[in-house]
Amino acid sequence: MSLANKLAEERRARLAAERLLEQKQAELQDANRKLGLHARALSHEIHETRAEVAEVRDENRRVKSDLTVAHQKIEIAERRLWHSIQTIEGGFAFFDADSRMIAANHAWLAVFEGIEDVKPGISYVEILQIITEEGIVNIGDMTPQGWRERMLDRWQGTTPQPEVLRLWNGQYIRLIDQRGHGGDVVSLVHNITGSIRQEKELREARRRAEAASRAKSAFLANMSHEIRTPLNGVVGMADLLMESTLDEEQSLYVNTIRHSAEALLVIINDVLDYSKIEADKLVLHPEPFDLEVCIQELVTLMQAHARDKGIDLLVDYDLFLPTRLVGDPGRVRQILTNLLGNAVKFTEAGHVLIRVTGVQAGEGAEVDLRISIEDTGIGIPADKIGHIFGEFNQVDDAQSRKFEGTGLGLSITRKLVRLMGGDIWVESEPGQGSTFGFSLLLPVAEAGQPEGLPLAPGLRRALVVEPHDISRALLERQLGALGFVVTACRNGAAALDIAPGADLVVTAHAMSGMDGIELTQALRGAGHAMPIILLTASSGSLAQHPVRTLLQAVLQRPLARRDLIAALAALAPPDGAPADPARAMRVLAAEDNKTNRLVFSKMVQALDIDLHFAENGREAVALFQSLAPDIVFMDISMPEMDGKEATRAIRTIEAREGGHVPIVAMTAHAMSGDDADILAAGLDHYLTKPLSRAVIVDHIRAAAPFDARPPEAEVVQVAG
Numbered sequence: 001m002s003l004a005n006k007l008a009e010e011r012r013a014r015l016a017a018e019r020l021l022e023q024k025q026a027e028l029q030d031a032n033r034k035l036g037l038h039a040r041a042l043s044h045e046i047h048e049t050r051a052e053v054a055e056v057r058d059e060n061r062r063v064k065s066d067l068t069v070a071h072q073k074i075e076i077a078e079r080r081l082w083h084s085i086q087t088i089e090g091g092f093a094f095f096d097a098d099s100r101m102i103a104a105n106h107a108w109l110a111v112f113e114g115i116e117d118v119k120p121g122i123s124y125v126e127i128l129q130i131i132t133e134e135g136i137v138n139i140g141d142m143t144p145q146g147w148r149e150r151m152l153d154r155w156q157g158t159t160p161q162p163e164v165l166r167l168w169n170g171q172y173i174r175l176i177d178q179r180g181h182g183g184d185v186v187s188l189v190h191n192i193t194g195s196i197r198q199e200k201e202l203r204e205a206r207r208r209a210e211a212a213s214r215a216k217s218a219f220l221a222n223m224s225h226e227i228r229t230p231l232n233g234v235v236g237m238a239d240l241l242m243e244s245t246l247d248e249e250q251s252l253y254v255n256t257i258r259h260s261a262e263a264l265l266v267i268i269n270d271v272l273d274y275s276k277i278e279a280d281k282l283v284l285h286p287e288p289f290d291l292e293v294c295i296q297e298l299v300t301l302m303q304a305h306a307r308d309k310g311i312d313l314l315v316d317y318d319l320f321l322p323t324r325l326v327g328d329p330g331r332v333r334q335i336l337t338n339l340l341g342n343a344v345k346f347t348e349a350g351h352v353l354i355r356v357t358g359v360q361a362g363e364g365a366e367v368d369l370r371i372s373i374e375d376t377g378i379g380i381p382a383d384k385i386g387h388i389f390g391e392f393n394q395v396d397d398a399q400s401r402k403f404e405g406t407g408l409g410l411s412i413t414r415k416l417v418r419l420m421g422g423d424i425w426v427e428s429e430p431g432q433g434s435t436f437g438f439s440l441l442l443p444v445a446e447a448g449q450p451e452g453l454p455l456a457p458g459l460r461r462a463l464v465v466e467p468h469d470i471s472r473a474l475l476e477r478q479l480g481a482l483g484f485v486v487t488a489c490r491n492g493a494a495a496l497d498i499a500p501g502a503d504l505v506v507t508a509h510a511m512s513g514m515d516g517i518e519l520t521q522a523l524r525g526a527g528h529a530m531p532i533i534l535l536t537a538s539s540g541s542l543a544q545h546p547v548r549t550l551l552q553a554v555l556q557r558p559l560a561r562r563d564l565i566a567a568l569a570a571l572a573p574p575d576g577a578p579a580d581p582a583r584a585m586r587v588l589a590a591e592d593n594k595t596n597r598l599v600f601s602k603m604v605q606a607l608d609i610d611l612h613f614a615e616n617g618r619e620a621v622a623l624f625q626s627l628a629p630d631i632v633f634m635d636i637s638m639p640e641m642d643g644k645e646a647t648r649a650i651r652t653i654e655a656r657e658g659g660h661v662p663i664v665a666m667t668a669h670a671m672s673g674d675d676a677d678i679l680a681a682g683l684d685h686y687l688t689k690p691l692s693r694a695v696i697v698d699h700i701r702a703a704a705p706f707d708a709r710p711p712e713a714e715v716v717q718v719a720g
Contacts, residue, residue: 091173091189097182099124099155108189111173112136124155138166155185164192172196227268229593229668232689234261236599239693242304255308265690284419285676288445289329291369292317293698295354296560298336300694303557306344307537312351313344315558316474319481321358322367323561324445331416332440336371338413339436343375350376350433351470360444367444372437380428388426413438459531459571463502464488465495465519466535467511475506478564492519499523502530504571508557509536517547524550531571535559584610585708587700588629590620590646591666592638596689600633600666603693607700607711617641621649629661631703633696636667636678643667644681651682662703666691 082103085092091108095101101120112118115130128151131137132144139147154160160177167173172195176188238258246254299313306313317323336354343352358369380388388410417424417438428434462484466472476486487502489495492514499505505523509516516534523532531552548554553567587609591597597613604611612627614620617634618641624632632650636643647663654660664685665678678686687695700711 089191091187093187093189095124095185095187097184099185101127102184104187108187111167111189125152128152135168138168227264227668229596229689231261231265232668232691233593233595233599234258235265235690236596236603236693239304240599240602259305261690284328284331286326286328288324288326289332290323291325291332291356292323292561294329294333295336295356296558297692297695297698298333298340299354299558300556301692302340302344303537306352309344309347310349311344311347312468312471313558314351314353314468314470314474315560316353316355317561318357319478319561321356321369322360322444325367325442326445327420327440327442331420335413335416335438336373338410339373339438342410343373343377343434343436347375347377347433351468352376353470365444366441369440369442370437371440372435374433374435376433379430379432379434380426381430385426385428459484459503459568461485461487461502462504462506463495463499465490465492465505465507465511465516467491467508471508475559478559478561479506482565482568492516492522495519496522496526499528499530505530505532507532507534509534517545520547520550533567583708584608585631585700585704585711586610586612586627586629587631587633588612588614588620588623588627589633589666590614590617590638590643591633591635592616593635596635600691600696603691603696604700607697608709609700609711617643617646617649620646621653624650624661625653630705630708631700632661632663633666633699634663634683636665643683644678647682662699664699 082105085105088105089107091105091111093101093104093108101118101122101124103120104118109118112130112134113136115134118127118130125148128148132139132148137147142150151163154163155177158179160179163175165173165175171191171193174190174192176190178186178188180186235258238254238261241254242251242258295315295317299315303313340352340354353374355372355374356369358367360367414424417440420440422438422440424436424438426434426436460483462479464472464475464479464486466475466488467490472488472490476488479486484504487498489498491511492507495505495507496519505519507516507519511519514522516536520532520534523530532550533553533555534547534551535555535557537557552571555563555567585608587604589597589600589611591600591613592615597615601611601613612623612629614623616638620632620634620643621641623629634643634647638646641649643665650661650663662685663683664687665683666687666689667678668689685699687699697711704711
């Protein structure tokens with residue numbers, strides 16, 4: 001090989017070696033670079049790890065510090081809590097699920113008078129054993145074992161009931177144990193000695209208060225009875241004197257006696273009722289009663305006073321409303337008496353109208369009544385309307401007020417209405433009059449009056465002769481509802497011109513120019529034979545008047561629906577009615593008070609009845625057997641045998657022999673509950689003294705048998 005070739009080959013080899021070296025150097029640099037990057041990554045990771053370790057170390061230090069503080073706070077809280085538990089007056093103890101004491105405060109341990117065995121670790125069973133052995137608790141008649149078993153049964157219950165224990169020293173404690181979800185128990189002990197003593201004192205005070213209340217009730221009942229008995233004589237004799245022939249001065253004296261006695265009775269009733277309401281002793285006694293009869297009786301009682309003042313008393317009872325309802329008739333009467341009495345008292349001229357409307361939910365259901373008393377009196381200023389329902393308040397509070405009274409009537413009335421579940425309201429305008437209204441929801445006792453009345457043949461057109469606009473409108477509506485075609489006029493002179501077209505004439509008695517009697521005489525004188533019904537405020541004054549032979553009926557004003565229907569029905573008597581009843585109705589009245597016997601006899605002297613008196617219950621029973629009366633009026637307080645005993649004896653006779661005679665109590669017992677006690681003895685009705693002639697007559701008329709003559713002439717039928 002030539003030298004040149006060798007040199008070229010060496011140069012090629014050197015170049016190849018250089019290239020290989022460069023390649024290896026490049027690879028080494030790349031490896032060094034990667035190794036550096038990895039070293040830097042490891043260094044960064046080590047740095048971060050060191051930082052995290054430092055952070056965890058710091059957090060651990062903080063947690064340890066917080067735990068130390070928390071433990072310190074818990075220790076402080078526990079110390080304070082236990083200090084509080086130690087300082088409270090009540091006993092406090094903890095028991096674990098095995099009923100062993102964990103801890104107890106001084107008050108809980110003090111029950112055991114320092115017995116060293118009662119300490120944390122003792123079981124509840126051992127505590128019970130110590131209690132009975134040391135006589136710590138008065139266990140009464142129970143044996144120690146029996147008492148421990150009862151207390152252990154209580155302790156092991158899920159919810160132990162509180163237990164009152166009497167300690168050996170006379171003190172009382174109440175145990176209250178509360179079991180937790182894990183079975184541990186918290187036991188509390190309260191010293192209730194003071195409460196027990198206070199309860200005993202309260203029971204004693206209540207006993208004395210109840211005794212005082214019974215004494216007060218007895219006093220009120222006795223006072224009511226003792227005052228009502230002589231008042232019955234005063235009011236009754238005054239009423240009878242008013243119906244006799246008196247001169248002007250005598251009438252003034254008698255009128256003063258009557259008004260004074262009535263005022264005294266109102267005051268007595270108000271005071272008694274107010275005391276019962278304030279003591280929450282007033283109780284309602286629902287029973288069937290006739291609302292329309294109740295209203296008519298009140299109007300009859302008020303009629304004389306209203307007539308003296310020249311005021312017309314009117315009643316507008318919706319013909320389509322039932323009258324037999326269920327409620328407390330005494331309290332309904334009291335509400336109506338208060339409102340009607342106020343209306344008459346504060347009305348100097350015009351009229352007072354009682355209006356009864358309402359809605360019946362269905363036959364035999366309840367009736368939502370709206371009863372209003374409208375007057376044309378002095379009225380009430382708007383700023384006084386709320387004031388008048390307060391106790392002892394009146395519109396005029398001046399001592400020289402014109403209208404006297406207790407100021408309790410409206411307050412009592414509102415409370416009675418609300419007690420019955422109703423509401424009361426008033427609308428008034430000074431100088432124009434007032435309307436007091438109240439609502440009651442009462443059940444229907446029985447079906448009401450029929451909506452129509454079968455009229456006698458030929459009775460279709462009625463003529464109403466009435467000077468008073470409201471009375472005339474009421475009569476038109478009532479007769480129209482009964483099926484008549486009604487024509488009305490204001491006076492007798494106008495009636496004479498249109499009477500020939502009428503089948504029936506209903507005329508007022510008192511009219512200017514030509515009164516009802518003169519109109520009747522003129523119609524009969526002109527040959528008109530249609531039935532004529534006369535409406536008068538005093539039917540008794542016409543008892544012996546010759547015009548009665550010209551009339552088919554004389555009805556008392558204000559007109560009661562039942563009287564109007566009875567008079568119209570009498571125009572077409574049913575077949576088979578006895579033409580001439582042979583006997584008078586027999587009435588027996590048992591009354592030991594001589595004055596009251598005189599009053600009763602005078603009240604019924606105008607009636608066609610056979611009246612007999614018994615002076616005690618024993619005589620009443622004997623006369624009942626020999627006389628066979630149609631009705632008995634029974635006084636309650638009588639010697640030898642009282643009215644209740646006599647009634648029971650009569651009911652025994654009836655149970656043996658058959659029949660049932662109405663017995664009406666007439667008594668001065670008027671306290672709450674007296675009526676229920678009296679009616680429970682077998683009496684049918686209950687009247688309180690002073691007695692009302694109208695009410696007595698109503699009871700006699702209601703008891704009249706079919707085979708006796710009509711007892712009285714409130715409705716007089718004379719053959720036309």
